[in-house]
Amino acid sequence: MLRLAVTGAGGFLGWHVRVLLRALGWPEPTVITRGDLADPAAVAAKVAGVDRVLHLAGVNRGEPAEVAAGNVQLAAQLADGLRHAAVPPGSVLFANSVQAGNGTPYGDSKATAAGILADTGLPVDDVLLPNLYGEHGRPYYNSAVATFCRVLAEGGHPEVHADRELSLVHVTDAAARIAGVPAGGSWDPAMPALRVGVRELADRLARMAATYRTGEIPSLTDRHDVRLFNTYRSHCFPAHYPMPLPRRADPRGELVETVKAHGGSGQTFCSTTRPGITRGEHFHLAKVERFVVLRGSAEISLRRVGSTEVLRFPVDGDEPVLIDMPTMWVHKLVNTGADELVTLFWTNELFDPGRPDTWPEAVEQTRAKPVAVGA
Template identity: 75%
Template sequence: MLRLALTGGRGFLGWHVRVLARALGWPDPVLLSGADLMDAATVAAKLDGVDRVLHLAGVNRGDPQEVAGGNVELAAALARGLRRCPTPPGSVVFANSVQSGNGTPYGDAKAVAAATLAVARPDLIDVKLPNLYGEHGRPYYNSVVATFCRLLAEQRSPEVHEDREVTLVHVTDAAARLMGAPDGGPWDSAMPGLRVGIRELADRLTGFATAYRGGEIPALSDRHAVRLFNTYRSHCFPTHYPLPVTRRADQRGELVETVKVHGGGGQTFCSTSRPGVTRGEHFHLAKVERFCVLRGTAEIRLRRVGDDDVVRFPVSGAEPVVVDMPTMWAHNIVNTGSDELLTLFWTNEIFDPARPDTWPEPVELTTAEPAAEPAVVPA
C-alpha cells in the first residue's frame, strides 16, 4: 500500500491512477494543482514523506511555444519543491512520452523535463508512454480513440485524413506501470500495445457502434477489443440508456431478448431481491456487465468513481430494458417495490473468484445503504 502524490491528478491519466488506487485500497493520492506547483514551499509540504510521486502534468496541445515552455516549467517547479522537501519521497516517476527528444517542440520539451527532474532526483523513473486510450478520454485532445468514440456516440462518422499505424496502450495499464501496482487484477504493467492503422481503428469502432445501437454486444475477441468497447460505451453513458429490448408475446406468454453477443459467450445468472434490498455497491475496471429487471420494480444507481453525482434509472419488469454498467462507475440495484425483484445479469466473462474484477465502492456517499455483498459475488 503506497501513499502517492500526483501532479495532473485531475487529468485523463490522473483520474485512472486515482481509480486504480481506489481499487487497490491505497489511500487517496495527494494532488498538486498548477497553483501548488508555483510555490516551492507548498510542493515540499505536500510531498513530505509520501512513498511515490507521479509527475503527470503536461501541456499536450496549443501554441508550440506554450507547449514547450509549459512542460519544461512544470518539471522545473516540481524539481524546486523536491529539493526543499524535509523527507524526500521514496521515488519519483515521470510520465514521459515516446516522442521525447524527437525534434518537435513537445518532444524536445519532454526530454528537457526529464533531464530537469533527473538533476533533482538522479534515481528518477522515466517511463516513456505511447498513445493512451481509455474510458472518459477527452475528444480532440487525449487521443484519436476518444475523438472517434465521441463522433460515433453522436451518430456521426469518423473521418480519416491520414492513415498511419499507431501503438495504443490502455490507460489503466499505464497507470499500473507508473504506480508500481502489484499483479492480480485486469491490468498489465508491461503495457501490451495494440498496433493498428487509423482507418482500421475507425472501422473497428464503427462496427462496435453499429451492433451496440441495437443493444447487441459486438465480438470481444481479446483484451484490447474489450477495452476499446468499454471506451466507446463511456461516451454513450448516460444519455443512451436504458437500452430497449425485443419483446414478443403470444397466448403462451412473453419472451424478452436480453443479450445478443456476436462471436462470444460470457456468464448469465439471475437473482431475487426482497423489498428494500440493495445489490452491487462495487465497480469494475474491465468487465462488461448488463442488468435487466424481469419482475418487480427497482432503481439502478451509478456514480463515477471520484465524483459525487449519482445517475438513476427507474426500471420495471412490466417494461423490461437493459442497462450496461460503465467501467469505473460504482453501481447498485435497489428493490423499490413491495414484491420480490427478479433481475437477470450478464457479464462478458466467466466469473473467476481469484480475479473477480469487483472492487467495493458505495454509490451513495452521503446516505447509509444496506451492507454490500462480498467482492467475490458477481453482482
C-alpha cells in the same frame, strides 16, 4: 503499498491512477495542484517523506510555444519544490512520451523536462508512454480513440485524413506501471500495446458501434476489444440508456431477448431480490455487465468513481429495458416495489473468484447530488 504524491491528478491518466489505487485500497495519493507547483514551499510540504512522486501534469495541445514552455515550466517548478523538501521523497516517476526528443516542440520539451527532474539528484523513473486510450478520454485532445468514440456515439462517422500505425496502451495498464502495482488483476503493468492503423481503428470502432446500437454485444475476442468497447460505452453513458428491449407474446406467454452477444463467451444469471433489498455497491475496471429487470420495479443508481453526482434510473419489468454498467462507475440495484424483483444479469466473462474484478464501494456518498434519468 506506496505513499504517493501526484501532479496532474485531475487529468486523464491521473484519474485512472486514482481509480486503480482506490480499487486496491491503497491510501489516497497526495494531490499537488498547479497552484501548489507555483509555490516551492507548498510542493516541499506535500512531497516530504512520500515513497514516490508521480509527475503526470503536462501540456499536450495548444500553440507550439505554449506546449513547449508549459512542460518545461511544470518540471522546473516541481524540481524546485523537491529540492526544498525537508525529507526528500524516495523517487520520482515522470510520465514521459515516446515522442521525447523527436524534434517537435512537444517532444523536445518532454525530453528537457526529464533532464530537469534528473538534475534534482533523486532517482527518476523516466517512463516513455505511447498513445493512451480508455474510458472518459477527452475527444480532440487525449487520443484518436476518444475522438472516434465521441463521433460515433453522436451518430457520426469518423474521418481519417492520414493513415498511419498507432501503438495504443490502455490507460489502466499505464496506471499500474506508473503506480508500481504488480500484475494480478484486469491490468497489466507491462503495458501490452495494440498496434493498429488509424483507418483500421476507425473501422473497428464503427463496427462495434453499429452492433451496439440495438443493444447487441459486439464480438470481443481479446482484451483490447473489451477495452475499446468499454471506452466507446463511456461516451454513450448516460445519454443512450436505458435501451428499450422488444417484447414478443403469443398464447404460450412472452419472450424478451435480453442479451445477444456476437462471437464471445459470457455468463448469464437470474436473481430474485426481496422488497427494499440492495444488490451491488461496487464497480468494475474491465468487466462488461448488463442489468435487465424482468419482473417488479427497481431503481438502478450509478456514480462515477471520484464524483459525487449520482444518476438514478427507475426501471420496471412491465417495460423491459437494458442498462449496461459503465466501467469505473459504482452501481447498485434496489427493489423499490412491494413484490419480489426478478433481474437478469449478464457479464462478458465467466466469474473467477480469484480475479473477480469487483471492487466494493457505496454509491451514496456524503453530499451526493441525485440526478434522475428517464423518470
